[in-house]
Amino acid sequence: MRLKIVNSTVKDGNMxxxxxxxxxxxxxxxxxFKKNNINNFIKIKPxxxxxxIILVDNDIKNxxxxxxxxxxxxxxxxxxxxxxxxxxxxxxxxxxxxLAFAHMGWQSIEANLHKKVIEKMINTFNSNIKDIExxxxxxxxxxxxxxxxxxxLKYEEWLPYLRHIKNDCxxxxxNGYILDYLKKIGVKNINISSIDTAKDKEYYSHYRCNYIKKxxxxxxxxxxxxxEEK
Numbered sequence: 001m002r003l004k005i006v007n008s009t010v011k012d013g014n015m016x017x018x019x020x021x022x023x024x025x026x027x028x029x030x031x032x033f034k035k036n037n038i039n040n041f042i043k044i045k046p047x048x049x050x051x052x053i054i055l056v057d058n059d060i061k062n063x064x065x066x067x068x069x070x071x072x073x074x075x076x077x078x079x080x081x082x083x084x085x086x087x088x089x090x091x092x093x094x095x096x097x098x099l100a101f102a103h104m105g106w107q108s109i110e111a112n113l114h115k116k117v118i119e120k121m122i123n124t125f126n127s128n129i130k131d132i133e134x135x136x137x138x139x140x141x142x143x144x145x146x147x148x149x150x151x152x153l154k155y156e157e158w159l160p161y162l163r164h165i166k167n168d169c170x171x172x173x174x175n176g177y178i179l180d181y182l183k184k185i186g187v188k189n190i191n192i193s194s195i196d197t198a199k200d201k202e203y204y205s206h207y208r209c210n211y212i213k214k215x216x217x218x219x220x221x222x223x224x225x226x227x228e229e230k
Contacts, residue, residue, distance in 0.1 A: 014219030041078035046103040050111040069102035080224025088137035095131040142173035144198035
């Protein structure tokens with residue numbers, strides 16, 4: 001099977017009901033699915049923790065599942081959710097055709113969800129590190145992500161990923177934290193999007209709307225992945 005990763009942009013419209021009228025949002029979603037030839041999908045509703053759901057054919061009963069990550073062996077099933085700075089993480093076992101898609105916000109990264117996802121794939125599906133590919137999608141990058149007294153300061157392992165700017169403000173390198181773990185355990189095939197959602201106006205950004213350009217209308221873009229049968 002081959003991996004298909006797609007996302008919307010601001011041109012496709014807001015995809016979250018929290019930031020737009022229902023009719024408009026549903027219209028935007030429908031057009032996105034049609035454009036990308038997506039017929040079978042699961043929406044992930046993040047809990048902002050480290051909750052992992054394993055999904056097989058018999059489990060597909062709802063179109064929305066509360067989780068921070070779904071791992072599946074089901075082909076042609078589009079796993080997706082809505083983003084505006086957090087990291088979309090795809091993990092693909094190309095040998096066993098196992099797919100994981102996770103919402104990596106700072107809470108989930110602090111809880112080491114990235115570590116637990118790969119451990120789950122190894123322990124449940126016998127995935128081998130050498131067969132694993134990881135893709136980190138468009139997200140806020142360290143140069144943009146500046147927070148006052150971040151919670152990560154209390155963890156020693158986070159200190160290399162915090163850069164003091166001034167007063168109590170620090171840049172936080174979420175992508176770097178995940179990347180170094182992946183390298184440490186031997187993942188060779190790692191792809192990180194260069195898109196910084198806080199700077200790129202083709203993408204919605206919660207950070208930009210709240211800290212940089214407060215008059216900008218907030219929204220969310222779709223990011224998702226599936227295994228296509230060849």
